[in-house]
Amino acid sequence: MSLPGGRQYPHWILLPPYDPKKGFHAWSESASFPLLLENLRRHAEIKAVGRSRFPGSLNRKNALWKEYRNFLRQALSNFEAAITVSNRSACLLYYYAMLNFAKAELLSTIPGNITGKFVGHGLSFSPSRAKSVAGDVLVVKEGVFPWLYEARTGHKLAIGTRISVKRLLTQIPEIGTQVTDAGFGKTQLAAIHHMIAIDANQTWSLLLMEGDVPKNSVSERLLLRHFREIEVPPDWRENFAMSRRTLTAVRLFESIATCPKSTTGNIDVNGTLAITYSIRDILGMRTSEHIDAVICPSLYKTKMLPMPASLARYAITYYASSLVRYKPSVFDLQISPEQAYMFDAIARECALPMLIDTLAGIEGEDQFFYAADTFRN
Incomplete structure (x- = not known):
């Protein structure tokens, strides 16, 4: 069955959603x-920057900034030490860095949960009972992880929720090859290139997708509630500013809703982006320059449990740190070379994206990086 053609548009804007x-x-x-460490360090060392994160009186701001800067300093020290470790053992240092970064991120919204109290990890895992990475699960407890989950997704995560480690691994884009090679399946993610299309009267969103959303899933239903798949036009590379060397098979989705122009003919960028963000539960921020966003489907096929890559990275780093501390034999190169290989890749490949996730969370806005020559033909 052939796909319908899309709306015609003489003008367009390319930008990440x-x-x-x-x-x-x-x-x-x-x-x-x-670059990232320096911009996080300014929050800890420059009073005007750090205090601006907090509402209330000057005394309250000063008190919270004291906690904030010390969470950040501890996180930065752990992270800088982790960078120097060449294998999966770095995950222990990375996790304690991310735990303190998360506390700093949450301090502006739920300080009562963070200051002057014992704060749990928010995840539980028993290394002594671990049998295989493929079968292991993390259990959600009261603490940092469900608080961070709510801050980043807008949804509460029920205490007692069991999260499959294998499924978390398939939610992390930068280790897709290693996860497949280690026998844990294929990545569930799809790369997105985003356009705002413009005609005489209105604007709408277009998503050029590399990959697929799981068929007959709650994620596919969410996508198709707000977007319809249309025929890919012959000039798609030119319109999406992609090289003719791009050979990847792509699919194209057009938003069902449109956004009217103003009476003076101006376009409403934020209104159009709100259309794109109607699929927020499966839409993740990019951490790679060659795409605009990533589709992170629900962790379950028939039940919506949003799990953006930023939270999957955090949870897997917690899991890896537990094994590094209590059961390093899981990574024995002679017994389980595939697992050792994969977790070496996690330590190596997830570090920079986790810093991008952290800067976005702390500054309260997405962070998009472009190489210096990006805007030159």
């Missing part, structure tokens, strides 16, 4: 450890 309620920050250089 972002939450119009939060906004974004664009960087004219590629993401790097020095």
Whole structure:
């Protein structure tokens, strides 16, 4: 059955989708450890920057900034140490860095949960009972993880929820090859290139997709509630500013809703982005320059449990840190070389994306990085 043609548009804008309620920050250089660490450090060392995160009186701001800067300093120290470790053992340091970054991120919204109290990880795992990575699960407890989950997704995560480690691994885009090679299946993610199409009277969203959303799933139903698949036009590479060397098979989705122009003919970018964000539960921020966003489907096929890559990375780092501490034999190169290989990749490949996730969370807006020559033909 052939697909319908899409609406015609003489003009368009290419930009990554972002939450119009939060906004974004664009960087004219590629993401790097020095750049990200320096921009996180300014929150800890520059009073005007750190205090601006907190509402209330000056005394309250000063008190919270004291906690904030010390969470950040501890996180930065752990992260900088982790970078120097060449294998999966780095996951222990990375996790304690991410735990303290998360506390700093949450301090502006739920300080009563963070300051002056014992704060649990929010995840539970028993290494002594672990039998295989494929069969292991994490259990949600009261603490940082469900608080961070709510802050980043807008949904509460029920205490006692069991989360499959194998499914979490397939939610992390940068380790897709290693996950497949280790025998844990294929990535569930799809890369997205995003356009705002413009005609004489209205605007709408177009999603050019590399990959697929799981068939007959709650994620596919959400996508098709707001977008319809249309025929890919012959000039799609030119319209999406992609090289003719691009050979990837793609699918194209057009938003069902449109956004009217103003009476003076101006376009409503935020209104159009709100259309895109109607699929927020499966739409993740990019951490790679070659795409605009990533589709992160529900962790379950028939029940919606949003799990953006940012939270999957965090949870897997917690899991890896537990094994590094209590059961390092799981990563024995002679017994389980595939698992050792995969978790070495997690330590290596997830580090920079986790810093991007952290900066976005702390600054309250998506972070988009572009190489210096990106805007030149």
